[in-house]
Amino acid sequence: MVRKKSTLSKVRTRTEAYKRKQHAHSDASHFRNQLKTKSKIHILDKYHNNLDFRNQYKARSKKRVSKKYKSDPMIRMKTIERAMNWYHKNNTLMRQNSRRLYNQRRRILKKYISIQNHKCIYKQSNLYMNNLNKFRQVIQEGPDYVCISCQLALFRNQVIPFVEEKYITQNMSYEIKKHIQSYFMYSSSREQKWICKSCSDKIKKRQMPSRAVVNRLKVCEIPSELKRLNNLEKHLIALRLPFMKIVNLTSGKLSSRFSQKGTKGPLHCVPSDVEDTVTTLPRPVDKSMMVRLQLKRRLKYKAVWEEQLINPNDVRDALFVLIKMHPGYK
Structure with a gap:
């Protein structure tokens, strides 16, 4: 009998402990549910009232969804399938009418834009003709x-x-x-x-x-010493040498001689030491002696920029004239 009583007491204590545990667990789950509800309400209020939090939340959600869409092919296929199903299921009469109206608006807008462009062109042409007529009236007498x-x-x-x-x-x-x-x-x-x-x-x-x-804005006559110089001789006594790539801006039947020119790429202005250049020229035996000369952008370059016959005597005479006339050569 004693043994039975001890067994019953143990069972009773275990049952009471289990009941207490169940009661505590139910209280904890109830508390957890309440806490979840409060946190949801707090987050919703914050989402609706705080603009910065809403933008950050949207950005995080968008980034997370985009990452899943790019990394997981199953999610990507499901998303595409869901979008196609939604499009086919929502193809109702109302949606068809809205699409038809949208296309109609686009056609009308395109037609309106073309009409406006035509009016603008017509207006510009009229303005051009009016200005041209005014100009012709002005120049009718001539610069007399x-x-x-x-x-x-x-x-x-x-x-x-x-x-x-x-x-x-x-x-x-x-x-x-x-x-x-x-x-x-x-x-x-x-x-x-x-x-x-x-x-x-x-x-x-x-x-x-x-x-x-x-x-006293008269244009002085060019001295004869400078007139008889060729291109390379002029470059030898120039203080700065501009290097540029000149191209034809127009193409067609018009020859390159009469076409409009333009530069392409960088423009380099290289300073030149005229005194050293002239002193290194060979002394001519007579005044008619010619020397073949090559001009490069740098001496270490292989490419020759210009090659021509020059007269060293003419170069020196022109330099003496420039020393007398031009302040940059003094």
Whole structure:
């Protein structure tokens, strides 16, 4: 009997322990469910209210899905199959009408764009013709109007009648009057005199016109020593040698001589020591002695950029003239 009682007590204690354990487990699961629910609600609130968190969450989800799609071929096939099934299942009458309207809108928009382009081209052509007609009216007389200050032959719209009282007033001193009168190249003829607008504006401000004759902007004659030089001789006495690749910008029947040119690639300006170059030339026996010379970009290069016969005596004479005239050679 004692043994039976001890066995029953053990069973009872085990049962009570099991019940307590079950009760604790049920309490823990209930607590876990509550915690999950609260965390879900918290995350949802944060997702709807916090913009930064929402963007980060979307980026993470997109990255995770994209990674799965690229790495797992099964997921990729399932995604494609799901999209195709959705497309075929949702091919209802309403969706067909929406697609038809979308295509119709695209056709109308394309037609409208083509019409607008045609109108724009027509408008531009009209504008071009109007400007061309105006230009023809302007140049109908020709550049027959000579400025009294710069002596340039200009068109009628570029000049105004010359009235001396506009530029010389009675309040001016004698020196200023004489100074302003020096800008005008008076002639003995009684024809109407003209002055260009740029010279007129400058003289009204009591400034010398930049292109007036008294400004000494005459082009000097090229000395004979420089005229008789060929291309290679000119390069020998040049302070800087520009190296560039020149190509024809137009192609077709037009010859390369008359076609428009352009540069391709980098442009290199190489400084040249003219004194060393001229002193290294051989001394000629007579004035008519010619020397064959090759010009390279660098001495170590094999390619020759230009090869020609030169006269060392002409090169030295031209250099002496440049030393007298040009400040860069002094």
